[in-house]
Amino acid sequence: MNPAHIDLFRAVLRHGGMTRAAAALGIGQPHISRAMAQLEADLGFLLFVRGHGSALPTREGEAFAREVEQTYAGLDHLRQAARQIRELGTGPLRVACQPSLASRLLPRAIRRLHAECPGAHVAVHVPSPDAIWSWTSSGQCDIGLVRPRFGYAGVICEPFLTVDAVCALPREHALTAKRTITVQDLAGELLIAGGSGDLQQASEEAFARAGIVPRFAFMAQYTAPRCGLVAEGLGLAIVDPVPARELADLSIVLRPFEPSLPIKTMLIRPAGRPLGNLAERLIASLNAERDALSSERVQQRKASQNS
Numbered sequence: 001m002n003p004a005h006i007d008l009f010r011a012v013l014r015h016g017g018m019t020r021a022a023a024a025l026g027i028g029q030p031h032i033s034r035a036m037a038q039l040e041a042d043l044g045f046l047l048f049v050r051g052h053g054s055a056l057p058t059r060e061g062e063a064f065a066r067e068v069e070q071t072y073a074g075l076d077h078l079r080q081a082a083r084q085i086r087e088l089g090t091g092p093l094r095v096a097c098q099p100s101l102a103s104r105l106l107p108r109a110i111r112r113l114h115a116e117c118p119g120a121h122v123a124v125h126v127p128s129p130d131a132i133w134s135w136t137s138s139g140q141c142d143i144g145l146v147r148p149r150f151g152y153a154g155v156i157c158e159p160f161l162t163v164d165a166v167c168a169l170p171r172e173h174a175l176t177a178k179r180t181i182t183v184q185d186l187a188g189e190l191l192i193a194g195g196s197g198d199l200q201q202a203s204e205e206a207f208a209r210a211g212i213v214p215r216f217a218f219m220a221q222y223t224a225p226r227c228g229l230v231a232e233g234l235g236l237a238i239v240d241p242v243p244a245r246e247l248a249d250l251s252i253v254l255r256p257f258e259p260s261l262p263i264k265t266m267l268i269r270p271a272g273r274p275l276g277n278l279a280e281r282l283i284a285s286l287n288a289e290r291d292a293l294s295s296e297r298v299q300q301r302k303a304s305q306n307s
Contacts, residue, residue, distance in 0.1 A: 002035075002038070005036070005039040008025075008039075009047065010072070011024065016055075036055075043064065045060040047060065092121040093123070093282060094125070095141070095282070096126070096132040096143075096145070097124060097126055098132065098145055098146050098147060100265075105242070105289050109285035109288070110122050110124075110285070112289070113285050133155065137152045139273075143282065143283065144267070144269070145266075145268075146265065147197065147198055148264055157266050159265075159267075163240065163262070164257070164262055165199060165202075165238050165241070166241045166244065167181040167236060167256075168230045168254055169253050170233050171231075176255070178255065179255065180255060180258055181255045181257050184212070186236060189235070190215050190217045190234065191216050191217065191235050192218045192220060192226050192237040193220075194222075195219070195221030199238065206259055226239055227244055230252050239254075241254060
């Protein structure tokens with residue numbers, strides 16, 4: 001059977017005759033007549049009782065029409081399924097993110113994605129950096145935002161965001177009078193250490209190069225609890241500015257720190273398979289939010305210099 005003949009058969013039924021179907025489709029009526037005659041020859045039975053411009057379906061034609069509609073309903077279902085796969089993927093988009101970006105940048109990117117694809121499902125996880133690398137390498141995760149690591153295969157990795165660490169001080173501390181805090185300024189000050197990681201290691205190396213023995217009195221793994229301890233007057237801390245600037249309710253002041261201690265975030269995804277459409281859209285949203293964050297930082301820096 002010619003699929004085009006099936007389409008014309010449905011048009012004749014829908015419009016109640018070959019002449020009306022031809023007018024609706026903008027084609028000649030003889031073309032439809034020949035197509036219906038060929039379809040009947042292919043099927044081996046009459047589809048219509050013809051007469052006076054009308055074309056009433058025979059009982060065989062009605063039975064065949066029911067089968068045709070069931071088939072087209074299945075095709076419509078396939079089209080809908082294809083559209084959902086194209087727009088929403090095959091299941092929840094799995095994203096693993098480090099804590100510093102999990103409370104603001106990532107949610108804002110997901111909000112952008114939701115505006116474009118209201119039915120999109122996204123599952124957000126905030127595990128350890130090693131878990132993010134491991135999950136992405138094994139394909140358990142579609143996108144990872146994570147600190148740099150070495151030794152993981154099966155991952156496509158690209159730089160996403162780099163910021164310089166800042167110093168968090170209690171609002172009434174004497175050092176808040178300075179626009180920039182140097183490592184020498186922290187000699188003798190009580191300090192709050194971070195968990196084991198690149199920033200803590202870089203901080204300790206900066207003290208060592210300056211010949212200063214840091215006084216780490218407390219330790220907190222993440223920026224928010226470190227800043228909380230700072231707000232209580234328990235010490236100063238070298239922190240990631242991205243989550244620190246979200247803590248507006250805390251009585252702390254953030255100042256640039258020298259020497260520069262870059263904090264890098266990588267965007268990673270499994271190697272060996274193409275990105276799905278939904279993942280591509282989320283990455284575009286992440287890049288847009290990153291650029292917006294960078295613009296905010298520039299404006300805040302200018303405001304701080306002018307104050």
